[in-house]
Amino acid sequence: MATIKDVARDAGVSVGTVSNVINGAKVGDEKRALVENSIRKLDYRVSGWARGLKTQRTDCVLIILPSLENPFFTMLLSALEKKLYACKKQIFLCISDGDKEKEAKFIELAVENKIDGIIGITYSNIEEYLTEPIVFVSLDRHLQAFFPIPVVASDNRLGGRTAAEVLHRGGCHKLLCLLTISSRNTEVRKRKTGFEEYCQENDIFYNSIEISENQIKSIYSSFESRKLIHDILLAYMNSDFGDGCIDGIFASTDHLGIVICEELRKMGKRVPEDVQVIGFDGLKLINQGDVLISSIEQPVELLAETAVDSLLKLLNHEEVPDVTNLPIRFVDGGTTKTRYSDV
């Protein structure tokens, strides 16, 4: 493959002149023609990274996601990839698996390699690694750095409110809110806030339980996680709160909601006849089919679009809101009794 030196030699100009032609700097018409001719003749290809070293822009974006096992993250990645490709940007991918060191390494590489920016969902304490300013758009999580990091998220508070409303309108009187929440400052926490707000405003009995995300790393496959959920449900299902048992459950994710439905059925409870269950995310069977349980659907495409738009604005030194909350909606997956039209 021809190098920039070959082009310079062939055109009879300096490497600097070739570089100037490539990077659109001012060059005399005659010399430009000579260089362009040699570039064509030698089939010289400009390395995008070589260009990046010069222009300080590589058109690469680092995407950090916690895992690809959760289809919500997959759908988000798919949407981000489409949107970024439309903006002629390529993706560097980091699946952190909650590994802070891994995230730190990728962020370091991103800074070193002059990547345009980062769009990420991270629940690690990575702030200490953000020692140099970089364009960073965070999904869900608030990050404290010495430069601003805007947050894009669903309207989690309204989502929590809507979940409570769906259960309430479906005839539930005793609600339980089960959340798996990171100890970090995330927007996800607002799901609980919204849920509790609605219950308080409408004088509905409720209990909330927060389970640390570490405790239930893999709800589905881990025996311990299942047992914990099972035991919590058993305790609540066998308790009478004055005038009845828990008859409506809000799970902070569909993952958790599905496990709850399975465990309830194992206990002989019918869903939604005896207990109604609503999750959060709006996951579908193999990402295309029916929703798996009644849920608060996150606007995945819009989340991706807004994150990319924010990134582009930051790159253009335009202003971006600190937090953007995007509309959610109720989707009926048969585990609640409420109809769409009721909400």
Added chain:
Amino acid sequence: MATIKDVARDAGVSVGTVSNVINGAKVGDEKRALVENSIRKLDYRVSGWARGLKTQRTDCVLIILPSLENPFFTMLLSALEKKLYACKKQIFLCISDGDKEKEAKFIELAVENKIDGIIGITYSNIEEYLTEPIVFVSLDRHLQAFFPIPVVASDNRLGGRTAAEVLHRGGCHKLLCLLTISSRNTEVRKRKTGFEEYCQENDIFYNSIEISENQIKSIYSSFESRKLIHDILLAYMNSDFGDGCIDGIFASTDHLGIVICEELRKMGKRVPEDVQVIGFDGLKLINQGDVLISSIEQPVELLAETAVDSLLKLLNHEEVPDVTNLPIRFVDGGTTKTRYSDV
């Protein structure tokens, strides 16, 4: 941020000397100490890409996948990312959506940017873009280039045989094989070969139908695709082949198999009582739970591991087999009557 020029100025040496220190070339002890001192002092960070321009190795691998909607591809990506990270390689991601131009652009960029290599599943006719040799490991698909491109795939032939065997041992007498197959030369085609072989050897009645992948781009969401599957099933279910109807169906993917189960149930057929159905891939509910239908499970982790190992071997100029076929296994998802122990 400090540049290589700042380091050179501070150390009182030429940029070339700094570059030699960075790239491990021979430099006198005194000068090396000066440079290393300045690098520390100025907190100069070597750009990996700058290093790549010099060493012709960037430790980046391009992953090409057709989509992320199919969980099989997602699980594969997840496994590839883990394995590559363990080898200190980063991922550039291209989700092609069957867009040949997009794949071509990414391959071109990979060559230009001196990416280490490509691991990809592609069903496009991209051979014409492979004009320069690049380390390329293909999953499933045979690519014709002027340089060798090894193929890593599941043992699709044994998979097809096993699917026929599962239906046969479950008591089926009239088999139907429904395949969605790309017109390209892929290993996937062997699913049919293996299925038909088993039927012929055991004197079992069978019919095979191939549906072009273009016709059923999105089986789940497209009305036309559904209708096509529905009509084919209706035609077969209402036909008597001498001594009975079709009682066992092999679908070339779980996606297709799930749609077939749904359509059969809509027609009033019970699965597996009236008709047994087996798919291919081994998809699980939200990637962690139960398998969705009886299936031939692909060894996703092993596929990823073998693809990465092949890539590393090619980079070391070691030999790699033209085709590697990896073991599959039957997983019982309740849509067949055969037990594990029978196969």
